[in-house]
Amino acid sequence: MGERIRVLHVLGNTQLGGAESRIMDLYRHLDRSRVQFDFLVHTTEPGHFDGEIGKLGGRIFRVPRFRIYNYFSYRKAMVSFFNAHHEFRAVQGHITSTAAIYLPIARRAGVPVAIAHARSAGVDKGLKGRLTRWLRRDLSQKADYLFTCSELAGVSVFGEQAVREGRTVFIPNAIDCGAFSYGEKVRERMRRELGVSGKYVIGHVGRFHYAKNHEYLLRVFAALVGGRGSAGEEGKCGKREYVLLLLGEGGGMDAARELAKELGIWDRVYFLGNHSNISDYYQAMDYFVYPSRFEGLPGTVVEAQAAGLRVLMSDTICREAAVTELVHVMSIQEDARAWAAYIDSHAQYGRRSYASEMAKAGFDVQAQAQRMMKFYESGEWE
Secondary structure (H helix, E strand, O other): OOOOEEEEEEEOOOOOOHHHHHHHHHHHHOOOOOEEEEEEEOOOOOOOOHHHHHHOOOOEEEOOOOOHHHHHHHHHHHHHHHHHOOOEEEEEEOOOOOHHHHHHHHHHOOOOEEEEEEOOOOOOOOHHHHHHHHHOOOHHHOOOEEEEOOHHHHHHHHOHHHHHOOOEEEOOOOEOHHHHOOOHHHHHHHHHHHOOOOOEEEEEEOOOOHHHOHHHHHHHHHHHHOOOOOOHHHHOOOOOOEEEEEEEOOOOHHHHHHHHHHOOOHHHEEEEEOOOOHHHHHHHOOEEEEOOOOOOOOHHHHHHHHOOOEEEEEOOOOHHHOOOOOEEEEOOOOOHHHHHHHHHHOOOOOOOOOHHHHHHHHHEHHHHHHHHHHHHHHOOOO
């Protein structure tokens, strides 16, 4: 057996986010006697996964967060880091806004393989978004491999030409499909613990951020229950007692709370924060609603399908996410009442696990771990 190799993942932090969760899923299923992960993060704050990373043998390094005015000090910090660390076989950059800065630095310092990984098909609104696009304008020329979780993400980050020429590599946002398999006993236990037994549970998992479009989601829910701003009581759908579970945290949470109060649905919306046993919460849900403005390929939609949930998602989300017949797509340009009406008219269905279907479609992390280990060890994509 050859010497164990180390791969460096560059992230904003190690909190419970989509990209971070997918990397950790992969990390847990690697043969760590062959491939070990380390992490370079842009924060001094401890993260949700820090303890587990340490237990798995990984290291966490820290650099300052990039801000426009600190370009030179940021670049200096990256030069200093890679000049001091020559042990990495590959560096995989998940922060594509600054990957065009740090990947060339890593290459010059001797890292054999530089990877840019596109995980989102959009940018923030305003100046921040324009700056992001400018920073990664030539990123496709500064990496050895261009990984992307979907075609939309590849076009957004690397450009249409790179995708058209076949220079991008599709890496599905794989999960431990079996861990999300539907289970009636877990469902009953979770619904009792949450106090939602006998109620119809609409679910959403995602950080409170512009991309996730919580405002629209809350308006859809208000239309379901006849809240204010939803055409009044006559806009109420059906006779079910609907509740909404929101899992996640983020800067937009306070605004979402205020909107829930304004819409008169506060008593039906559960702001649950982050939880490590997220698979259990999918079991408690009855319908998964995801009206994002943009995404790469949301692992949450993959997880929801594995758990056998019907999914209503926006047409701005890549089609690669719609693996099973459980998924229906609608435009967020539609009135929220149209979404509510669709949910209410399709609320009844036979629940079962779709874990095997998701695994066969290429979203199984165990198979992906084997493929990625071969790539990291050889430095060549087959």
